[in-house]
Amino acid sequence: MDAQRRHLVATELLQRIETAARELGYRPNHAASALSRGRSKTVGVLLPDITNPVFPPILRGIEDALDEEGYFALLANTSRPDPSVDATQVAIERMQAQRVEGFLVATATRDDAWLDSLRQSGAHIVLINRTDGRGHLPAVISDDMLGMRLAVDHLVALGHTRIAHLAGPETLSTGLARRLGFEQAMREHGLTIKTMAVAEAYAVDAGETAMQALLAKRSKTQFTAVVAANDLLALGGLQALQQAGLAVPQAISVIGHNDMPLLDQVNPPLTSVRIQHYEMGFRAARLLMEALRERPGSQEATVVLRPQLVVRASTAAPMKLKV
Amino acid sequence: MDAQRRHLVATELLQRIETAARELGYRPNHAASALSRGRSKTVGVLLPDITNPVFPPILRGIEDALDEEGYFALLANTSRPDPSVDATQVAIERMQAQRVEGFLVATATRDDAWLDSLRQSGAHIVLINRTDGRGHLPAVISDDMLGMRLAVDHLVALGHTRIAHLAGPETLSTGLARRLGFEQAMREHGLTIKTMAVAEAYAVDAGETAMQALLAKRSKTQFTAVVAANDLLALGGLQALQQAGLAVPQAISVIGHNDMPLLDQVNPPLTSVRIQHYEMGFRAARLLMEALRERPGSQEATVVLRPQLVVRASTAAPMKLKV
DNA sequence: TTGTAGGCGTTATCAA
DNA sequence: TTGATAACGCCTACAA
Numbered sequence: 281m282d283a284q285r286r287h288l289v290a291t292e293l294l295q296r297i298e299t300a301a302r303e304l305g306y307r308p309n310h311a312a313s314a315l316s317r318g319r320s321k322t323v324g325v326l327l328p329d330i331t332n333p334v335f336p337p338i339l340r341g342i343e344d345a346l347d348e349e350g351y352f353a354l355l356a357n358t359s360r361p362d363p364s365v366d367a368t369q370v371a372i373e374r375m376q377a378q379r380v381e382g383f384l385v386a387t388a389t390r391d392d393a394w395l396d397s398l399r400q401s402g403a404h405i406v407l408i409n410r411t412d413g414r415g416h417l418p419a420v421i422s423d424d425m426l427g428m429r430l431a432v433d434h435l436v437a438l439g440h441t442r443i444a445h446l447a448g449p450e451t452l453s454t455g456l457a458r459r460l461g462f463e464q465a466m467r468e469h470g471l472t473i474k475t476m477a478v479a480e481a482y483a484v485d486a487g488e489t490a491m492q493a494l495l496a497k498r499s500k501t502q503f504t505a506v507v508a509a510n511d512l513l514a515l516g517g518l519q520a521l522q523q524a525g526l527a528v529p530q531a532i533s534v535i536g537h538n539d540m541p542l543l544d545q546v547n548p549p550l551t552s553v554r555i556q557h558y559e560m561g562f563r564a565a566r567l568l569m570e571a572l573r574e575r576p577g578s579q580e581a582t583v584v585l586r587p588q589l590v591v592r593a594s595t596a597a598p599m600k601l602k603v
Numbered sequence: 604m605d606a607q608r609r610h611l612v613a614t615e616l617l618q619r620i621e622t623a624a625r626e627l628g629y630r631p632n633h634a635a636s637a638l639s640r641g642r643s644k645t646v647g648v649l650l651p652d653i654t655n656p657v658f659p660p661i662l663r664g665i666e667d668a669l670d671e672e673g674y675f676a677l678l679a680n681t682s683r684p685d686p687s688v689d690a691t692q693v694a695i696e697r698m699q700a701q702r703v704e705g706f707l708v709a710t711a712t713r714d715d716a717w718l719d720s721l722r723q724s725g726a727h728i729v730l731i732n733r734t735d736g737r738g739h740l741p742a743v744i745s746d747d748m749l750g751m752r753l754a755v756d757h758l759v760a761l762g763h764t765r766i767a768h769l770a771g772p773e774t775l776s777t778g779l780a781r782r783l784g785f786e787q788a789m790r791e792h793g794l795t796i797k798t799m800a801v802a803e804a805y806a807v808d809a810g811e812t813a814m815q816a817l818l819a820k821r822s823k824t825q826f827t828a829v830v831a832a833n834d835l836l837a838l839g840g841l842q843a844l845q846q847a848g849l850a851v852p853q854a855i856s857v858i859g860h861n862d863m864p865l866l867d868q869v870n871p872p873l874t875s876v877r878i879q880h881y882e883m884g885f886r887a888a889r890l891l892m893e894a895l896r897e898r899p900g901s902q903e904a905t906v907v908l909r910p911q912l913v914v915r916a917s918t919a920a921p922m923k924l925k926v
Numbered sequence: 927t928t929g930t931a932g933g934c935g936t937t938a939t940c941a942a
Numbered sequence: 943t944t945g946a947t948a949a950c951g952c953c954t955a956c957a958a
Contacts (some may be wrong), residue, residue: 305724307696307699307700308700308935308936309638309700309702309934309935310700310701310702310815310936311634311637311701311702311934311935311936312638312642312934312935312936312937312950313932314634314637314638314936314950315634315635315637315638315935315936315937315938315949315950315951316935316936316937316938316949316950317936317937317938317950318950320634321701329663330653330659330662330663330666331659331864333656333659333864334863335659336653336654336656336658336659337620338652339653340652340654340680343678343680350677350697352675352677352697352701353677353678354645354663354676354678355666355675355678356666357663357666363617374629374673374675376630377630377631377632377633378633378634378644378675379632379633379634420633420731441732442811449838453643459764472932515865515868515942516670518868518942527943541654541656541865542656542838542864542865542868542869545838545841545865545868545869545870546865546868546869546870547869547870547871548870549870563876588888595829631951631952632950632951632952633952634950634951634952635934635950635951635952635953636953637934637952638933638934638935638936638950638951638952638953639934639951639952639953639954640934640952641934641952642941649953660946678949927958928957928958929956929957929958930955930956930957930958931955931956931957932953932954932955932956933952933953933954934951934952934953936949936950936951937948937949937950938947938948938949938950939946939947939948939949939956940945940946940947940948941944941945941946941947942943942944942945942946
C-alpha cells in the first residue's frame with residue numbers, strides 16, 4: 281500500500297490485512313506493475329569491464345543511489361574478448377526490451393554513433409567519467425585538467441623541469457583532457473614538453489610499451505619524471521623502468537591517475553591523482569533519477585568533481601645533474 | 604520471432620516485416636512477456652560488496668553466463684555502513700517483487716536463517732564461494748582444504764617447520780575450511796601448530812591486528828612463516844610485520860589466499876593461493892540456469908574447483924637458526 | 927495454417 | 943470516497 285495513505289485506514293485493520301497477505305505468501309508482482317504503469321524501476325548501466333578496478337566503486341555508488349528509490353541496475357560489460365559482435369548494441373537492445381527507464385554510460389568514446397542515436401530515440405542518458413565528443417549529454421566527470429595540473433605542480437615543486445607524459449587513448453575524453461591538462465600546466469610553468477607517448481588503451485601492457493617508447497628517446501630528452509594518464513599505464517611504466525634498471529623515484533618519478541585500490545601497497549607506493557569514483561557513480565545515478573522525474577526538457581547539468589593529489593613514494597626530487 | 608521457426612516464413616516477407624518493425628520503432632516489451640509467461644529473465648545476485656577485489660571477477664563470470672541465455676542480474680551489495688537495517692532481507696524482498704527466477708548468493712555465513720527460509724519458499728538458489736552450514740544447497744566453491752595444503756607444502760619444502768595461521772572468521776565456511784585445511788596439512792607433515800590468530804573479518808586492518816597478536820607471542824613460538832586465510836589479511840599482516848621491523852621474506856614468509864588482482868605488484872609480490880573466481884561465478888550462473896530449466900527436484904550438484912599456488916617473492920627458506 | 931479470445935496482476939479511469 | 947472495469951502487451955490455447 282501507498283505509504284502516504286496508510287493513515288487513512290484503521291491501524292488494526294491494516295495489520296490484519298498485512299498478516300493475511302504474509303500468510304498467503306502474497307508478493308507484489310512488479311512485472312505487472314511495470315506493464316501497467318510503464319515504469320520498470322530499472323536502469324541500464326554500461327561499463328567496459330567491472331574487472332577494471334576503477335569501476336567497482338562507481339558501480340557501488342550507482343547502486344546505493346538507485347537503491348534509495350527502489351531501482352535496480354541492469355549491468356552490461358561491453359568489452360568482450362570477441363569484438364566481432366557489437367556488445368554495446370546488443371546490450372542496449374536487451375535493456376530496451378526490459379524497458380529500462382534510462383542509461384548510465386561509462387563507456388563513451390568521443391565519437392560514438394550509438395550514443396547519438398540512443399539519445400535521439402528519447403532515452404534518458406547520463407554519462408559517467410567520460411564525456412562524448414559533442415558534450416550535449418549530461419555527465420558526471422572528474423576535473424581532468426585540474427588533476428594534471430596538481431600532478432605537474434607537485435613535480436615542479438620537487439624541482440623537476442623535464443617531465444614526460446604517458447598519455448591515454450585520444451578517442452576517450454579522459455585521454456584527451458588529461459593530455460591537454462598536462463600541456464596547459466607545463467605551459468603555465470614555462471616548461472616545454474620534450475616527450476610524450478600515447479598508449480593504445482588503459483592497460484598495464486599498453487603502459488609498458490608506451491614507457492619503452494619514452495625510454496628509447498631518453499638520451500635526447502633526459503626526462504626525470506613521468507605523468508601517466510592512468511594508474512594502469514603507470515604500473516606498466518613502472519615495469520618498463522625496472523627492466524631498464526631505472527630506480528623509481530631516485531632516477532625517475534612517476535605519477536598515476538585514478539588512485540585505484542591497492543595502489544598504496546605496490547612497490548613503490550604510487551603517487552596518484554585521486555578521483556571520486558564512488559561519488560561519480562552516486563551523483564550520476566541521482567542525476568538520472570531526477571531526469572526521470574522531471575518533465576522532458578528540464579535542463580540537464582554536467583557535474584565536475586574535484587580530484588586530489590595523493591603523494592606517496594614514487595615521486596621525489598630529481599637527481600643532481602652532472603653538468 | 605521465435606528463431607526456430609523463422610524458416611517457416613518467406614525470407615522476403617520476413618525482411619519486410621522486420622524493416623517495418625524497425626521503422627515503427629517496435630521493441631518487444633519484456634515486462635509484458637514476463638507477466639504473461641511468469642519469467643522475468645532476471646536473477647538476484649547477493650554480494651557483500653563489489654568493491655572487494657574478489658567479487659568483480661565473480662560478477663563478470665556470472666554476467667557472461669547469464670548473457671548467453673538473455674538473463675540479467677539484479678545486484679545487491681549487502682554490506683552497508685548502517686547495519687541497523689537488514690540489507691539482505693530488504694534486497695531479497697525487492698528481488699522477489701521483481702520476480703527474479705533464482706538467487707546467486709555469495710554472502711552465505713554458516714548460520715544464516717534467511718537462507719533457510721528462502722530455500723523453503725521454493726526459490727532456486729546457488730551459493731558461490733561460501734557454503735552454508737548445512738550443506739544442502741548447491742554451491743560452486745574452491746577446494747579450500749587443498750589450497751591450504753598447497754601453501755603448507757610449499758613452506759615445508761622451503762624448510763619451514765614453525766608455521767603460524769592467520770585465520771578468517773569462523774562464521775564463514777571459508778574461514779573454517781581453511782583453518783581445518785591448515786591443521787590437516789600440518790598434521791600430515793607431522794608438525795605441531797604453535798600459533799594461530801583469528802581475524803574478525805576479511806579486511807586489511809583486521810589482518811594487521813591479528814598479526815600483531817601473533818607477533819606478541821613470537822618469542823615463545825618462533826614461527827618463521829604465516830599462512831593467511833585471505834589476501835587482505837595477508838596485506839594487513841605485511842604492514843604489521845613492517846612496523847615490527849621484520850623483513851618479508853627474509854625473517855618471515857607470508858602466503859595469502861585468493862590471488863586477487865594487483866597482488867603481483869605489491870611489495871613484496873605476494874605468494875598466494877589462486878582461486879578461479881571468474882569460473883566460480885560462471886559455473887554458478889550456469890548451474891542456476893540449468894536448475895531453472897529442469898523440473899523441480901532434479902538433483903543439484905556442488906562444484907568444487909581446484910586452486911593453484913602462485914609462488915612470488917613473499918616466501919623463501921627460513922633464516923638459519925642460531926642454535 | 928491462420929486467426930482470435932482470454933488471461934497474466936496491476937493501475938488508472940470513470941461511474942456510482 | 944468507493945468500487946467496478948478496461949487497458950498495459952504478450953503468450954497460449956482453441957477454433958476456424
